[in-house]
Amino acid sequence: MSATLLVVEDEKELRELLRRYLERAGYAVVTTASGAEAIRLLGAGGIDLAVLDLGLPDVDGTEVLREARRGDGSDTAGNGTGGAAGVPVVVLTARSAVENRIRGLELGADDYVTKPFSPTEVVLRVQAVLNRARGTAGRASEVACYGGGRLCVDQERHRVSVDGEPVDLTPTEWGLLTALASVPGRVYSRYELVNRVRGYEFAGYERTIDSHVKNLRHKLGPAGAQVVETVLGVGYRLGLDRDA
The missing domain is CATH 3.40.50.2300 (Response regulator)
Incomplete structure:
Protein backbone atom coordinates (compact mmCIF):
# COMPACT_ATOMS: atom_id res chain seq x y z
CA MET A 1 0.00 0.00 0.00
CA GLY A 138 -6.55 -0.92 -13.37
CA ARG A 139 -3.30 -1.32 -11.47
CA ALA A 140 -0.67 1.36 -12.01
CA SER A 141 3.07 0.90 -11.62
CA GLU A 142 4.15 0.74 -7.99
CA VAL A 143 7.58 2.21 -8.79
CA ALA A 144 7.84 6.02 -8.73
CA CYS A 145 10.78 7.52 -10.63
CA TYR A 146 12.18 11.03 -10.54
CA GLY A 147 14.55 13.11 -12.65
CA GLY A 148 14.18 11.06 -15.82
CA GLY A 149 14.67 7.75 -14.02
CA ARG A 150 17.66 8.90 -12.02
CA LEU A 151 15.96 8.08 -8.71
CA CYS A 152 13.43 5.26 -8.40
CA VAL A 153 11.48 4.35 -5.27
CA ASP A 154 9.63 1.05 -5.00
CA GLN A 155 7.32 1.45 -2.03
CA GLU A 156 5.94 -2.09 -2.11
CA ARG A 157 9.36 -3.78 -2.18
CA HIS A 158 11.02 -1.14 -0.02
CA ARG A 159 13.78 -0.54 -2.58
CA VAL A 160 15.60 2.55 -3.82
CA SER A 161 17.90 2.87 -6.82
CA VAL A 162 20.00 5.74 -8.18
CA ASP A 163 21.09 5.59 -11.83
CA GLY A 164 20.04 1.93 -11.81
CA GLU A 165 22.15 1.00 -8.80
CA PRO A 166 20.44 -0.19 -5.60
CA VAL A 167 20.91 1.91 -2.47
CA ASP A 168 20.69 0.45 1.03
CA LEU A 169 18.99 2.80 3.46
CA THR A 170 18.31 2.65 7.16
CA PRO A 171 14.64 2.88 8.21
CA THR A 172 15.13 6.54 9.13
CA GLU A 173 16.78 7.35 5.80
CA TRP A 174 14.01 5.50 3.97
CA GLY A 175 11.40 7.50 5.90
CA LEU A 176 13.12 10.78 5.06
CA LEU A 177 13.40 10.00 1.36
CA THR A 178 9.83 8.76 0.93
CA ALA A 179 8.49 11.74 2.88
CA LEU A 180 10.32 14.15 0.57
CA ALA A 181 9.36 12.15 -2.53
CA SER A 182 5.66 12.10 -1.64
CA VAL A 183 5.34 15.67 -2.97
CA PRO A 184 8.47 16.62 -4.95
CA GLY A 185 9.44 20.26 -4.54
CA ARG A 186 7.44 20.73 -1.35
CA VAL A 187 9.60 22.04 1.47
CA TYR A 188 9.41 20.04 4.70
CA SER A 189 10.59 21.54 7.96
CA ARG A 190 12.79 19.47 10.26
CA TYR A 191 9.86 19.25 12.66
CA GLU A 192 7.59 17.82 9.94
CA LEU A 193 10.22 15.28 8.94
CA VAL A 194 10.66 14.15 12.54
CA ASN A 195 6.93 13.56 12.82
CA ARG A 196 6.79 11.70 9.50
CA VAL A 197 9.77 9.49 10.33
CA ARG A 198 9.61 8.98 14.08
CA GLY A 199 6.46 10.42 15.61
CA TYR A 200 5.79 12.70 18.52
CA GLU A 201 7.12 10.29 21.14
CA PHE A 202 10.68 11.04 19.98
CA ALA A 203 11.06 14.40 21.71
CA GLY A 204 14.25 16.23 20.79
CA TYR A 205 14.86 14.09 17.73
CA GLU A 206 14.57 17.14 15.48
CA ARG A 207 18.19 18.09 16.26
CA THR A 208 19.52 14.93 14.58
CA ILE A 209 17.66 15.30 11.25
CA ASP A 210 20.60 17.11 9.65
CA SER A 211 22.89 14.16 10.38
CA HIS A 212 20.47 11.70 8.79
CA VAL A 213 20.12 13.95 5.73
CA LYS A 214 23.92 14.08 5.43
CA ASN A 215 24.10 10.27 5.51
CA LEU A 216 21.25 9.95 3.02
CA ARG A 217 22.95 12.33 0.58
CA HIS A 218 26.20 10.37 0.87
CA LYS A 219 24.40 7.15 -0.06
CA LEU A 220 22.65 8.81 -3.00
CA GLY A 221 26.04 9.58 -4.53
CA PRO A 222 27.66 12.70 -6.02
CA ALA A 223 24.32 14.35 -6.78
CA GLY A 224 22.94 13.73 -3.29
CA ALA A 225 22.79 17.43 -2.46
CA GLN A 226 20.80 18.08 -5.64
CA VAL A 227 18.42 15.20 -4.94
CA VAL A 228 17.81 16.32 -1.35
CA GLU A 229 17.99 20.10 -1.44
CA THR A 230 18.43 22.42 1.53
CA VAL A 231 16.11 25.41 1.80
CA LEU A 232 17.94 27.72 4.15
CA GLY A 233 16.02 28.59 7.28
CA VAL A 234 13.14 26.26 6.37
CA GLY A 235 14.11 22.63 5.78
CA TYR A 236 14.51 20.20 2.89
CA ARG A 237 12.83 19.22 -0.37
CA LEU A 238 13.25 16.68 -3.16
CA GLY A 239 15.01 18.49 -6.00
CA LEU A 240 13.85 16.13 -8.76
CA ASP A 241 10.51 16.21 -10.55
CA ARG A 242 8.44 13.05 -10.64
CA ASP A 243 8.46 11.33 -14.03
CA ALA A 244 5.20 11.17 -15.95
Missing part, protein backbone atom coordinates in the same frame (compact mmCIF):
# COMPACT_ATOMS: atom_id res chain seq x y z
CA SER A 2 1.85 3.09 -1.19
CA ALA A 3 -0.77 5.74 -1.89
CA THR A 4 -0.06 9.34 -0.88
CA LEU A 5 -2.92 11.06 0.94
CA LEU A 6 -3.58 14.74 1.55
CA VAL A 7 -5.39 15.54 4.81
CA VAL A 8 -6.90 19.05 4.83
CA GLU A 9 -8.19 19.88 8.32
CA ASP A 10 -7.84 23.12 10.27
CA GLU A 11 -8.23 21.51 13.71
CA LYS A 12 -4.71 20.45 14.67
CA GLU A 13 -5.76 17.62 16.99
CA LEU A 14 -8.00 16.04 14.36
CA ARG A 15 -5.41 16.58 11.65
CA GLU A 16 -2.70 14.78 13.61
CA LEU A 17 -5.08 12.04 14.75
CA LEU A 18 -5.97 11.28 11.14
CA ARG A 19 -2.32 11.41 10.10
CA ARG A 20 -1.33 8.86 12.73
CA TYR A 21 -4.14 6.44 11.87
CA LEU A 22 -3.58 6.70 8.12
CA GLU A 23 0.19 6.26 8.43
CA ARG A 24 -0.36 3.19 10.62
CA ALA A 25 -2.50 1.84 7.78
CA GLY A 26 0.53 2.15 5.49
CA TYR A 27 -0.15 5.40 3.65
CA ALA A 28 2.15 8.36 3.08
CA VAL A 29 0.35 11.40 4.47
CA VAL A 30 0.71 15.12 3.71
CA THR A 31 -1.24 17.49 5.96
CA THR A 32 -2.29 21.12 5.83
CA ALA A 33 -4.73 23.43 7.61
CA SER A 34 -5.00 25.76 4.61
CA GLY A 35 -7.34 25.48 1.67
CA ALA A 36 -5.00 27.58 -0.47
CA GLU A 37 -2.09 25.26 0.33
CA ALA A 38 -4.27 22.25 -0.42
CA ILE A 39 -5.07 23.64 -3.88
CA ARG A 40 -1.35 24.18 -4.50
CA LEU A 41 -0.48 20.65 -3.42
CA LEU A 42 -3.23 19.15 -5.57
CA GLY A 43 -1.99 21.15 -8.55
CA ALA A 44 1.55 19.88 -8.00
CA GLY A 45 0.41 16.28 -8.47
CA GLY A 46 1.43 13.12 -6.64
CA ILE A 47 -1.68 13.02 -4.42
CA ASP A 48 -3.76 9.83 -4.70
CA LEU A 49 -6.64 10.84 -2.44
CA ALA A 50 -7.67 13.84 -0.34
CA VAL A 51 -9.43 13.76 3.03
CA LEU A 52 -11.02 17.20 3.05
CA ASP A 53 -12.71 19.27 5.75
CA LEU A 54 -15.15 21.68 4.11
CA GLY A 55 -15.03 24.20 6.96
CA LEU A 56 -11.62 25.79 6.32
CA PRO A 57 -10.61 29.25 7.57
CA ASP A 58 -9.15 30.71 4.37
CA VAL A 59 -10.81 29.04 1.38
CA ASP A 60 -14.19 27.34 1.36
CA GLY A 61 -13.69 23.59 1.23
CA THR A 62 -16.00 23.31 -1.77
CA GLU A 63 -13.43 25.30 -3.77
CA VAL A 64 -10.76 22.77 -2.82
CA LEU A 65 -13.13 19.98 -3.79
CA ARG A 66 -13.74 21.58 -7.19
CA GLU A 67 -10.00 21.86 -7.74
CA ALA A 68 -9.47 18.22 -6.80
CA ARG A 69 -12.09 17.11 -9.30
CA ARG A 70 -11.24 19.63 -12.01
CA GLY A 71 -10.86 17.88 -15.35
CA ASP A 72 -12.13 14.63 -13.78
CA GLY A 73 -11.67 11.77 -16.16
CA SER A 74 -8.58 13.07 -17.95
CA ASP A 75 -6.31 11.15 -15.59
CA THR A 76 -7.46 7.66 -16.41
CA ALA A 77 -4.79 6.06 -14.28
CA GLY A 78 -6.49 7.50 -11.23
CA ASN A 79 -3.17 7.63 -9.39
CA GLY A 80 -2.86 11.31 -8.62
CA THR A 81 -0.42 12.14 -11.40
CA GLY A 82 -1.11 14.85 -13.95
CA GLY A 83 -2.09 17.56 -11.47
CA ALA A 84 -5.38 17.79 -9.64
CA ALA A 85 -7.55 16.04 -12.22
CA GLY A 86 -9.59 13.16 -10.88
CA VAL A 87 -8.14 13.01 -7.36
CA PRO A 88 -10.64 11.05 -5.21
CA VAL A 89 -11.98 12.97 -2.20
CA VAL A 90 -13.40 11.84 1.14
CA VAL A 91 -15.18 14.85 2.64
CA LEU A 92 -14.89 15.27 6.41
CA THR A 93 -17.10 17.96 7.92
CA ALA A 94 -19.47 19.04 10.65
CA ARG A 95 -21.99 20.00 7.97
CA SER A 96 -24.38 17.12 8.54
CA ALA A 97 -27.50 18.49 6.86
CA VAL A 98 -28.74 16.32 4.03
CA GLU A 99 -28.52 19.15 1.50
CA ASN A 100 -24.88 19.72 2.36
CA ARG A 101 -24.10 16.05 1.86
CA ILE A 102 -25.86 16.07 -1.49
CA ARG A 103 -24.03 19.25 -2.52
CA GLY A 104 -20.66 17.69 -1.66
CA LEU A 105 -21.44 14.55 -3.63
CA GLU A 106 -22.69 16.61 -6.58
CA LEU A 107 -19.35 18.43 -6.61
CA GLY A 108 -17.57 15.11 -6.92
CA ALA A 109 -16.85 13.84 -3.41
CA ASP A 110 -16.38 10.07 -3.37
CA ASP A 111 -17.53 9.67 0.23
CA TYR A 112 -18.81 11.82 3.08
CA VAL A 113 -18.04 11.48 6.83
CA THR A 114 -19.55 13.82 9.42
CA LYS A 115 -18.05 14.86 12.75
CA PRO A 116 -17.77 13.42 15.34
CA PHE A 117 -16.20 10.42 13.63
CA SER A 118 -14.18 7.31 14.32
CA PRO A 119 -10.68 7.57 12.79
CA THR A 120 -10.86 3.86 12.07
CA GLU A 121 -13.98 4.47 10.00
CA VAL A 122 -12.17 7.17 8.03
CA VAL A 123 -9.31 4.73 7.29
CA LEU A 124 -11.78 2.10 6.08
CA ARG A 125 -13.58 4.61 3.87
CA VAL A 126 -10.27 5.77 2.38
CA GLN A 127 -9.32 2.17 1.64
CA ALA A 128 -12.68 1.53 0.01
CA VAL A 129 -12.46 4.62 -2.21
CA LEU A 130 -8.91 3.77 -3.30
CA ASN A 131 -9.89 0.17 -4.00
CA ARG A 132 -12.78 1.36 -6.14
CA ALA A 133 -10.55 3.76 -8.06
CA ARG A 134 -7.94 1.10 -8.69
CA GLY A 135 -10.53 -1.46 -9.62
CA THR A 136 -11.97 0.91 -12.21
CA ALA A 137 -8.73 2.15 -13.67
Whole structure:
Protein backbone atom coordinates (compact mmCIF):
# COMPACT_ATOMS: atom_id res chain seq x y z
CA MET A 1 0.00 0.00 0.00
CA SER A 2 1.85 3.09 -1.19
CA ALA A 3 -0.77 5.74 -1.89
CA THR A 4 -0.06 9.34 -0.88
CA LEU A 5 -2.92 11.06 0.94
CA LEU A 6 -3.58 14.74 1.55
CA VAL A 7 -5.39 15.54 4.81
CA VAL A 8 -6.90 19.05 4.83
CA GLU A 9 -8.19 19.88 8.32
CA ASP A 10 -7.84 23.12 10.27
CA GLU A 11 -8.23 21.51 13.71
CA LYS A 12 -4.71 20.45 14.67
CA GLU A 13 -5.76 17.62 16.99
CA LEU A 14 -8.00 16.04 14.36
CA ARG A 15 -5.41 16.58 11.65
CA GLU A 16 -2.70 14.78 13.61
CA LEU A 17 -5.08 12.04 14.75
CA LEU A 18 -5.97 11.28 11.14
CA ARG A 19 -2.32 11.41 10.10
CA ARG A 20 -1.33 8.86 12.73
CA TYR A 21 -4.14 6.44 11.87
CA LEU A 22 -3.58 6.70 8.12
CA GLU A 23 0.19 6.26 8.43
CA ARG A 24 -0.36 3.19 10.62
CA ALA A 25 -2.50 1.84 7.78
CA GLY A 26 0.53 2.15 5.49
CA TYR A 27 -0.15 5.40 3.65
CA ALA A 28 2.15 8.36 3.08
CA VAL A 29 0.35 11.40 4.47
CA VAL A 30 0.71 15.12 3.71
CA THR A 31 -1.24 17.49 5.96
CA THR A 32 -2.29 21.12 5.83
CA ALA A 33 -4.73 23.43 7.61
CA SER A 34 -5.00 25.76 4.61
CA GLY A 35 -7.34 25.48 1.67
CA ALA A 36 -5.00 27.58 -0.47
CA GLU A 37 -2.09 25.26 0.33
CA ALA A 38 -4.27 22.25 -0.42
CA ILE A 39 -5.07 23.64 -3.88
CA ARG A 40 -1.35 24.18 -4.50
CA LEU A 41 -0.48 20.65 -3.42
CA LEU A 42 -3.23 19.15 -5.57
CA GLY A 43 -1.99 21.15 -8.55
CA ALA A 44 1.55 19.88 -8.00
CA GLY A 45 0.41 16.28 -8.47
CA GLY A 46 1.43 13.12 -6.64
CA ILE A 47 -1.68 13.02 -4.42
CA ASP A 48 -3.76 9.83 -4.70
CA LEU A 49 -6.64 10.84 -2.44
CA ALA A 50 -7.67 13.84 -0.34
CA VAL A 51 -9.43 13.76 3.03
CA LEU A 52 -11.02 17.20 3.05
CA ASP A 53 -12.71 19.27 5.75
CA LEU A 54 -15.15 21.68 4.11
CA GLY A 55 -15.03 24.20 6.96
CA LEU A 56 -11.62 25.79 6.32
CA PRO A 57 -10.61 29.25 7.57
CA ASP A 58 -9.15 30.71 4.37
CA VAL A 59 -10.81 29.04 1.38
CA ASP A 60 -14.19 27.34 1.36
CA GLY A 61 -13.69 23.59 1.23
CA THR A 62 -16.00 23.31 -1.77
CA GLU A 63 -13.43 25.30 -3.77
CA VAL A 64 -10.76 22.77 -2.82
CA LEU A 65 -13.13 19.98 -3.79
CA ARG A 66 -13.74 21.58 -7.19
CA GLU A 67 -10.00 21.86 -7.74
CA ALA A 68 -9.47 18.22 -6.80
CA ARG A 69 -12.09 17.11 -9.30
CA ARG A 70 -11.24 19.63 -12.01
CA GLY A 71 -10.86 17.88 -15.35
CA ASP A 72 -12.13 14.63 -13.78
CA GLY A 73 -11.67 11.77 -16.16
CA SER A 74 -8.58 13.07 -17.95
CA ASP A 75 -6.31 11.15 -15.59
CA THR A 76 -7.46 7.66 -16.41
CA ALA A 77 -4.79 6.06 -14.28
CA GLY A 78 -6.49 7.50 -11.23
CA ASN A 79 -3.17 7.63 -9.39
CA GLY A 80 -2.86 11.31 -8.62
CA THR A 81 -0.42 12.14 -11.40
CA GLY A 82 -1.11 14.85 -13.95
CA GLY A 83 -2.09 17.56 -11.47
CA ALA A 84 -5.38 17.79 -9.64
CA ALA A 85 -7.55 16.04 -12.22
CA GLY A 86 -9.59 13.16 -10.88
CA VAL A 87 -8.14 13.01 -7.36
CA PRO A 88 -10.64 11.05 -5.21
CA VAL A 89 -11.98 12.97 -2.20
CA VAL A 90 -13.40 11.84 1.14
CA VAL A 91 -15.18 14.85 2.64
CA LEU A 92 -14.89 15.27 6.41
CA THR A 93 -17.10 17.96 7.92
CA ALA A 94 -19.47 19.04 10.65
CA ARG A 95 -21.99 20.00 7.97
CA SER A 96 -24.38 17.12 8.54
CA ALA A 97 -27.50 18.49 6.86
CA VAL A 98 -28.74 16.32 4.03
CA GLU A 99 -28.52 19.15 1.50
CA ASN A 100 -24.88 19.72 2.36
CA ARG A 101 -24.10 16.05 1.86
CA ILE A 102 -25.86 16.07 -1.49
CA ARG A 103 -24.03 19.25 -2.52
CA GLY A 104 -20.66 17.69 -1.66
CA LEU A 105 -21.44 14.55 -3.63
CA GLU A 106 -22.69 16.61 -6.58
CA LEU A 107 -19.35 18.43 -6.61
CA GLY A 108 -17.57 15.11 -6.92
CA ALA A 109 -16.85 13.84 -3.41
CA ASP A 110 -16.38 10.07 -3.37
CA ASP A 111 -17.53 9.67 0.23
CA TYR A 112 -18.81 11.82 3.08
CA VAL A 113 -18.04 11.48 6.83
CA THR A 114 -19.55 13.82 9.42
CA LYS A 115 -18.05 14.86 12.75
CA PRO A 116 -17.77 13.42 15.34
CA PHE A 117 -16.20 10.42 13.63
CA SER A 118 -14.18 7.31 14.32
CA PRO A 119 -10.68 7.57 12.79
CA THR A 120 -10.86 3.86 12.07
CA GLU A 121 -13.98 4.47 10.00
CA VAL A 122 -12.17 7.17 8.03
CA VAL A 123 -9.31 4.73 7.29
CA LEU A 124 -11.78 2.10 6.08
CA ARG A 125 -13.58 4.61 3.87
CA VAL A 126 -10.27 5.77 2.38
CA GLN A 127 -9.32 2.17 1.64
CA ALA A 128 -12.68 1.53 0.01
CA VAL A 129 -12.46 4.62 -2.21
CA LEU A 130 -8.91 3.77 -3.30
CA ASN A 131 -9.89 0.17 -4.00
CA ARG A 132 -12.78 1.36 -6.14
CA ALA A 133 -10.55 3.76 -8.06
CA ARG A 134 -7.94 1.10 -8.69
CA GLY A 135 -10.53 -1.46 -9.62
CA THR A 136 -11.97 0.91 -12.21
CA ALA A 137 -8.73 2.15 -13.67
CA GLY A 138 -6.55 -0.92 -13.37
CA ARG A 139 -3.30 -1.32 -11.47
CA ALA A 140 -0.67 1.36 -12.01
CA SER A 141 3.07 0.90 -11.62
CA GLU A 142 4.15 0.74 -7.99
CA VAL A 143 7.58 2.21 -8.79
CA ALA A 144 7.84 6.02 -8.73
CA CYS A 145 10.78 7.52 -10.63
CA TYR A 146 12.18 11.03 -10.54
CA GLY A 147 14.55 13.11 -12.65
CA GLY A 148 14.18 11.06 -15.82
CA GLY A 149 14.67 7.75 -14.02
CA ARG A 150 17.66 8.90 -12.02
CA LEU A 151 15.96 8.08 -8.71
CA CYS A 152 13.43 5.26 -8.40
CA VAL A 153 11.48 4.35 -5.27
CA ASP A 154 9.63 1.05 -5.00
CA GLN A 155 7.32 1.45 -2.03
CA GLU A 156 5.94 -2.09 -2.11
CA ARG A 157 9.36 -3.78 -2.18
CA HIS A 158 11.02 -1.14 -0.02
CA ARG A 159 13.78 -0.54 -2.58
CA VAL A 160 15.60 2.55 -3.82
CA SER A 161 17.90 2.87 -6.82
CA VAL A 162 20.00 5.74 -8.18
CA ASP A 163 21.09 5.59 -11.83
CA GLY A 164 20.04 1.93 -11.81
CA GLU A 165 22.15 1.00 -8.80
CA PRO A 166 20.44 -0.19 -5.60
CA VAL A 167 20.91 1.91 -2.47
CA ASP A 168 20.69 0.45 1.03
CA LEU A 169 18.99 2.80 3.46
CA THR A 170 18.31 2.65 7.16
CA PRO A 171 14.64 2.88 8.21
CA THR A 172 15.13 6.54 9.13
CA GLU A 173 16.78 7.35 5.80
CA TRP A 174 14.01 5.50 3.97
CA GLY A 175 11.40 7.50 5.90
CA LEU A 176 13.12 10.78 5.06
CA LEU A 177 13.40 10.00 1.36
CA THR A 178 9.83 8.76 0.93
CA ALA A 179 8.49 11.74 2.88
CA LEU A 180 10.32 14.15 0.57
CA ALA A 181 9.36 12.15 -2.53
CA SER A 182 5.66 12.10 -1.64
CA VAL A 183 5.34 15.67 -2.97
CA PRO A 184 8.47 16.62 -4.95
CA GLY A 185 9.44 20.26 -4.54
CA ARG A 186 7.44 20.73 -1.35
CA VAL A 187 9.60 22.04 1.47
CA TYR A 188 9.41 20.04 4.70
CA SER A 189 10.59 21.54 7.96
CA ARG A 190 12.79 19.47 10.26
CA TYR A 191 9.86 19.25 12.66
CA GLU A 192 7.59 17.82 9.94
CA LEU A 193 10.22 15.28 8.94
CA VAL A 194 10.66 14.15 12.54
CA ASN A 195 6.93 13.56 12.82
CA ARG A 196 6.79 11.70 9.50
CA VAL A 197 9.77 9.49 10.33
CA ARG A 198 9.61 8.98 14.08
CA GLY A 199 6.46 10.42 15.61
CA TYR A 200 5.79 12.70 18.52
CA GLU A 201 7.12 10.29 21.14
CA PHE A 202 10.68 11.04 19.98
CA ALA A 203 11.06 14.40 21.71
CA GLY A 204 14.25 16.23 20.79
CA TYR A 205 14.86 14.09 17.73
CA GLU A 206 14.57 17.14 15.48
CA ARG A 207 18.19 18.09 16.26
CA THR A 208 19.52 14.93 14.58
CA ILE A 209 17.66 15.30 11.25
CA ASP A 210 20.60 17.11 9.65
CA SER A 211 22.89 14.16 10.38
CA HIS A 212 20.47 11.70 8.79
CA VAL A 213 20.12 13.95 5.73
CA LYS A 214 23.92 14.08 5.43
CA ASN A 215 24.10 10.27 5.51
CA LEU A 216 21.25 9.95 3.02
CA ARG A 217 22.95 12.33 0.58
CA HIS A 218 26.20 10.37 0.87
CA LYS A 219 24.40 7.15 -0.06
CA LEU A 220 22.65 8.81 -3.00
CA GLY A 221 26.04 9.58 -4.53
CA PRO A 222 27.66 12.70 -6.02
CA ALA A 223 24.32 14.35 -6.78
CA GLY A 224 22.94 13.73 -3.29
CA ALA A 225 22.79 17.43 -2.46
CA GLN A 226 20.80 18.08 -5.64
CA VAL A 227 18.42 15.20 -4.94
CA VAL A 228 17.81 16.32 -1.35
CA GLU A 229 17.99 20.10 -1.44
CA THR A 230 18.43 22.42 1.53
CA VAL A 231 16.11 25.41 1.80
CA LEU A 232 17.94 27.72 4.15
CA GLY A 233 16.02 28.59 7.28
CA VAL A 234 13.14 26.26 6.37
CA GLY A 235 14.11 22.63 5.78
CA TYR A 236 14.51 20.20 2.89
CA ARG A 237 12.83 19.22 -0.37
CA LEU A 238 13.25 16.68 -3.16
CA GLY A 239 15.01 18.49 -6.00
CA LEU A 240 13.85 16.13 -8.76
CA ASP A 241 10.51 16.21 -10.55
CA ARG A 242 8.44 13.05 -10.64
CA ASP A 243 8.46 11.33 -14.03
CA ALA A 244 5.20 11.17 -15.95
